[in-house]
Amino acid sequence: MTERVKEILGSEAPREDVTVEGWVRTARASKGIAFFEVNDGSCLASLQVVAEPGLANYAEVEGLHVGSAVRVRGRLAQSPAKGQKWELKAADVEIVGPSAPEYPLQKKRHSFEYLRTISHLRVRSRTFGAVFRVRHALQMAIHNFFDSRGFVQVHAPIITGSDCEGAGQMFRVTTLDLGAKPDFSKDFFGRETSLTVSGQLEAEIFALAFKDVYTFGPTFRAENSNTSRHAAEFWMIEPEMAFCDLRGDMAIAEAFVRSIVGEVLARCSQDVDFFDQQIEKGLRAKLEGLVASPFEVMTYTQAVAALEKSGRSFEYKPAWGMDLQSEHERFLTEELLKRPVFVIDYPADIKAFYMRMNDDGKTVAAMDLLVPHVGEIIGGSQREERLGVLEERMRAFKLDPASYWWYLDLRRYGGTPHAGFGMGFERMLMYVTGMTNIRDVIPFARTPGSAEF
């Protein structure tokens, strides 16, 4: 029976007749003995295989190229040399799929920019193996968190006729001829449709039936953003809770972030150590600190005051009524507080129409969670549940209430205070791994001008 490298390396005692399948990471030969290491993606480490001239195909084994697919059967023995506890003494090496000398992934350090050009092979490298193992673990941790609290997952539609934020920048979905003057009544859906930018409105529908729900799916933005933190296709998590206000929203968000980070630490300890050593020094301490200590909370008004009296000269002068700039967010979370911070109660004019108006008439019950090195990782709010106020806000944002008839119905029939937030999955993954470019935490990144693979 074939075993995974992770299981084999966890063996308690030497064993006969162990079989492993995987890809050669590195190979070296001396006179009369050859070594190669096999990795199968199950863990960071590879299994060292020892081959000796007694093998029927020793000449071929001696010349194995990096990247070859092999199946090795042999005896698991304690390694006499330093560098590994176990090694596999090969009795039989089957070269399932040979590689070639020009294999682009060489046994040396490559730049992430180069590796992006070979996304079909970079997953066989240590760094990307670790990234995508952690990506999986993080995803499972998210589902585990909500499942254990009785949340129901909503599969929000990917093709949508609604425009959540009232903004443009959506990818159009159509079967109409290119170049023809669009008559959307003749289009596939009989109306203009796009790829979703958010599942929030649909999540609100389900929250008013299941109380606590979440979405977890791909979202799409046709923005011409050329930064290390933006992609045209990314995954988002959007919980929505009925009978919940902004305080409850923040409590869930904080428990959520600390829980999923804790689970990654427990489940991917070796990968976290790898990132700590190779990618971001101090990563493990950062994550452990996040799990251990409570987040800060400050109002937008307090944040602006803190920025004003900081004595710092910012490129954009902080002023009440202006949105916080990246440099402002960075100062608050990285320098002033040195930990995650919720900034709440933003001016109504710079936030979305559905956010609940506070009693002061100037601010809305919104919250952003800022974390060091990544910036805004969560944005959320209590939703406006008062029908009249919501309609007024829509008109102020030049939105037609009629096209949101079903959204307004939620306020007519059994509306409740409710709240939710959105988290960019890749942003969270960047925070957890220390990777600094979103293109390096998505299997195949879609960014302006780039959709190879």
Added chain:
RNA sequence: UCCGGUUUAGCUCAGUCGGUAGAGCAAGCGGCUGUUAACCGCUGGGUCGGGGGUUCAAGUCCCUCAACCGGAGCCA
């Protein structure tokens, strides 16, 4: 989209004052009884991002386009 930077061997990079191209690693071959990104020797490898210009002469100076990187905006 804006600002700045980069583009030279498969990879990472050097290239002075404008004078026809270099290193390390990788690869190929040989050597070496246990290696750890093995080591030692030899060999091969270039449309200097594309296009245009200045010049006797351009990797080098100028213009232009493109890609990539960093930052900004937009945001998650």
